[in-house]
Amino acid sequence: MDVFSAAxxxxxxxxxxxxxxxxxxxxxxxxxxxxxxVLIRELLFALVIMLSFLYTGEAILNFLDLRxxxxxxxxxxxxxxxxxxxxxPSPGGVAGMAAGEEPFIVPMAIPLIAGxxxxxxxxxxxxxxxxxxxxxxxxxxxxxxxxxxxxxFYKLFTRILGEKGLIxxxxxxxxxxxxxSVQMLLDxxxxxxxHSGLS
Numbered sequence: 001m002d003v004f005s006a007a008x009x010x011x012x013x014x015x016x017x018x019x020x021x022x023x024x025x026x027x028x029x030x031x032x033x034x035x036x037x038v039l040i041r042e043l044l045f046a047l048v049i050m051l052s053f054l055y056t057g058e059a060i061l062n063f064l065d066l067r068x069x070x071x072x073x074x075x076x077x078x079x080x081x082x083x084x085x086x087x088x089p090s091p092g093g094v095a096g097m098a099a100g101e102e103p104f105i106v107p108m109a110i111p112l113i114a115g116x117x118x119x120x121x122x123x124x125x126x127x128x129x130x131x132x133x134x135x136x137x138x139x140x141x142x143x144x145x146x147x148x149x150x151x152x153f154y155k156l157f158t159r160i161l162g163e164k165g166l167i168x169x170x171x172x173x174x175x176x177x178x179x180x181s182v183q184m185l186l187d188x189x190x191x192x193x194x195h196s197g198l199s
Contacts, residue, residue, distance in 0.1 A: 010143035016150040018170040046113035057123030072188030075124040079181035086174030
């Protein structure tokens with residue numbers, strides 16, 4: 001996987017367009033002067049968390065004694081489930097946030113931006129080829145930067161795309177993510193068969 005492909009995959013997993021309505025719902029009840037400050041803070045928290053998982057992922061896998069194939073298969077399954085939810089979203093919004101309550105790390109940084117799926121994908125990238133950490137860092141920062149741009153101008157994108165447009169784009173991104181997840185799953189199974197001598 002090259003840097004561009006990795007960045008696109010991470011961007012799709014972060015799913016900023018899918019998070020737009022949720023972010024708008026949370027920020028709507030805050031003082032207009034504080035909204036941008038809170039949003040920037042939460043985005044930076046999410047970036048630090050994701051970078052931490054990218055660089056400690058290899059140590060985590062070594063500690064748990066996990067093979068590349070198992071991580072690839074598990075990552076493919078997780079991404080597939082996330083993609084299915086993007087295509088067939090379940091009802092319900094943000095829970096546990098009182099009107100006017102200022103979010104701190106949860107739920108904006110975690111799990112809306114740095115969710116389980118993106119953290120699993122970062123661990124997988126680091127484990128796949130830890131000699132390319134610079135490439136993976138560039139991919140992550142690029143994906144985060146594009147997501148941050150969209151979320152910083154959430155009002156503009158919501159007006160441009162409209163509710164139906166946001167739904168259509170998210171489902172299209174979900175379809176692309178399904179294909180990526182299936183490829184990850186097939187790669188993991190293929191490597192397992194090869195290394196196990198079953199072919």
